[in-house]
Amino acid sequence: MSTVKKSSGTTGNQSKRIKVAAIVVAAVVVVVLLAMWIRSTTFGQDFIQQFPGHSELPAGTPDGLPAWLGWQHFLNAFLLVLIIRSGIQVRTTTRPAAYWTRNNKGLTRTKNAPTKISLELWFHLSLDVLWVLNGLVFAVLIFATGHWVRIVPTSWDVIPNAVSAGLQYASLNWPTENGWSNYNALQLLAYFATVFIAAPLSFLTGLRTSAAWPKKAAINKYFPIEAARAVHFPVMIYFVAFIAVHVFLVLATGVLRNLNHMYGNRDEVSWFGFWIFVISLVVMAGGWLLARPLFLRPVASLMGKVGR
Structure with a gap:
């Protein structure tokens, strides 16, 4: 009887998936x-003639993509992949492989004893710290070099241009791509939302749900942990969706030229950026394979005590 019920439930789920x-x-x-x-x-x-899909950049905007942006792009992608992986592990692991306790001495010494956390959570938080530092460097560089205007709306016509770009994408007659000089309005808004909204939200909500957040802080009344958890996971889903769409468009709108923009610091169609991209994928895959307790334990033990 239980087998029949289980089979019936599985069939029902498959039917729902087909309908969806x-x-x-x-x-x-x-x-x-x-x-x-x-x-x-x-x-x-x-x-579409009045609003071609992109806003004109202010006079004096730097042309092209600098070399440091390629390094930032790689580091951001590398860290995000591992953050998403470790975040899923934190949510799904029922029996942690090990626990980590911070060394309570020196500059990190606190009055109360450090909280013991899972090795998976330690890895996730450590990656978060590196990701935030990388983001701060990125923010400083784009504002110092004037490249910020490429991902921050400077005119209200970005709204109708975004509608126009969306209409062109939806009609399968895509807007002309010129990422080396100017993003279309939808790209601009997506980058703005990712850098200045999603990233800070991810950091703040993640920090609020971590053991590093003070349990008796006055702000907890207005920023409850339940609210932080309700926001943190959807933001991760947003990042996954953004990465999927971003990769698809890179591949579908001139992959060699786009990869040269992102990794080769040049506006040309050649295989230079592609091979750098391949190397970056190998590094990411290596990081993915090494993100296991066997390799994490010795690194974590340098910063605290690892045990059961």
């Missing part, structure tokens, strides 16, 4: 057809 998939496909088809129809109208054509 069918609804998603139907919705995508409707959106594409609607966008194509709008573009065929006089209104749609006039709208």
Whole structure:
């Protein structure tokens, strides 16, 4: 009887997934057809002509992508991949491989005894610290070099241009890509949201849910841990979705030229940036494989006590 019930439940779940998939496909088809129809109208054509999908950058904006941005891009991707991996481990691990306790001495000495946390959580928090430091360096450099205007809206016409870019993407007649000089409005808004909204939210909510946050802080009344948890995981989902769309567009809009922009510091179609990208993937894969208790224990023991 239990086997029959289990089989019936599995069949029901599969049926629901098929229905959801069918609804998603139907919705995508409707959106594409609607966008194509709008573009065929006089209104749609006039709208796209008036708002081509990108805002004009202020005079004096630096052209091209600097070499330091390539390093920042690699470090950010490397750390984000491991942060997402370790974050999922923290949520799903029921029996941690080991526990870590901070050394309570020197500059890190506190009145109360350090809290013991899982090795997975220690790894996640350590990666967070490196990611935040990398983000701070990025913020300093983009504002110091003037590149901030490429990912921060400077004109209200970014809104209609974003609508125009979205309409062009949806109609499968994509806007002209020129990432070396100027992102389209949707890209600009996505980068702005990622750097200045999602990243700070991820950091603050993650810090609030960690053992490093003071348990009796006055702000806890207005920033409860339940609220932080409710925001932290959806922000991670946002980052996963952003990475998926970002990688897809890199591959679909001129992969060699895009990879040269991101990794080769040049605006040309060649294999130079591609091979640097391949090397970065090898490094990421190595980091993924080494992110195991066997290799994490000796590193964690340099900063605290590792045990059961």
